[in-house]
Amino acid sequence: MCLRRWIRGDVLVVLAVLGAAALFFVLRPSQGAAAACVSIGDRLCREIPLTQEQAGLHTYTDEGVTYTVEVQPGRIRMVEIDCPDGICVKTGWVDGGTPIVCLPNRLIIEVKGGDGLA
Amino acid sequence: MHDGPLFRRLTLPALLVSLALMLSAVERLFSLDLLLPVPGLRLGLPNIVTLFALWALPAKTALLILVLRCVLASLFGGGASALIFSLSGGLLAFVVMWALFPLEGKGLSAAGISVAGAAAHNVGQLLAARVVMGTAAVFGYLPFLLLGSVLTGLATGAAFLAMRPALLRTPWMQALQREKTQSRSKKG
Structure with missing residues (x-):
């Protein structure tokens, strides 16, 4: 007591x-509202906010490249894109740090903001 | 010898500064990343010295020890940015622990004070990081740092509580305690 x-x-x-x-x-x-920045060639095409509302599959066409990404809060992955090797799809989920790169289509997805400081 | 003003005002603070410097060097040797994967999380061993100084010495002397430790540690390694982070964290932790110390033994033990100090230390460091890095994103670390500070604060507080009985048996500590009660009764 x-x-x-x-x-x-x-x-x-x-x-x-x-x-x-x-x-x-x-x-x-x-x-930490993270966003994925998609660039094709040297042009920034799209910013996808990685929020709960945005979660799910999305298909976009930018600069003649059609690709499908899946979004979850804070992270993103490439689901489908027309390319011979599929390295970007194999990269899996990214949440900052490593970008998703698809060289045949000159497409790069980088996650910015959020907790990706580590 | 060990109860003169020279000991109280020079020798003991100097010893405590060097002890705190040694502890901060020791804690730099091993990282807590394996326990909790949070960058920047430290055990806070020098906080034991601050706890002791707040308990045994006047607050002014305890503050002097803290500032000297931060300045010297940044001179020995770390540089200006290390000084900003250790001072911002250290000073906020000092203020919180100094404010809580009168409650010691009245429902609060040194362990609780130490946890509050560790939490304040992390908040202070993040405030400095906010200014230095110019982004509020650093506060994303706050929950993890606070969680860590509960563990590290309890550990350092327990270390202080464990060594206090031994300290109280030393003649110089008894002399310090006598002086403290005397100065209190003079004021009261």
Whole structure:
């Protein structure tokens, strides 16, 4: 009982810090609205926001290149594009750092903003 | 010898500064990335020294020890950016722990104070990172840093609590405690 009273404040401090962590974790996506920038050749064609509302499959045609990407909050992957090797499809999900590159179509998808700082 | 003003105002603070510098060098040797993959997360071992200084010495002396430690650590390695980050984190942690210390033993132990200090340290560092890097995206790290600060704060607070009984048995610590109670009764 005595010990419990002694550390009650400690428990409160720990809970407050954990609560703040949870709060900032929930608030986090609104701060880090990541977007995928699609460029073909040396032209920036499209910015796809990687948000919950945008999630799902999308097919776009830019500069004569038709491609299908799948979006999830904070990440993107190439699903279908007309090219011989399919390296961009094999790249899988990207969330910053490595871009998706399709050399035959001179297409590059880079994820910017969000948590991709690491 | 060990209870004179020279010891209290020069020797002990100097020892504590060098101890804190040594601890920050030790903590740089191993990273916590394996435990929690958050860049910049440290154990905060020098915080044990700040805890001790706040507990045993006047707040002014504790602040001096902290600032000297930050300045010297950045001189030995790290440079100006390390100074900005360690000072912003250290000063905010100091203010929070200094504000909480009167509650020690009244529902709060050094472990809780240490957790609050560690959390404040991370917030201070992120505020500095916000200014230096010019992007609010750094706050995306805050939840993970706060989570880490609970663990590291409990660890350093427990370390301080574990060594305090041994410290209280030393003659110089007893002399310091006597002085503290005397100066308190004079004020009261």
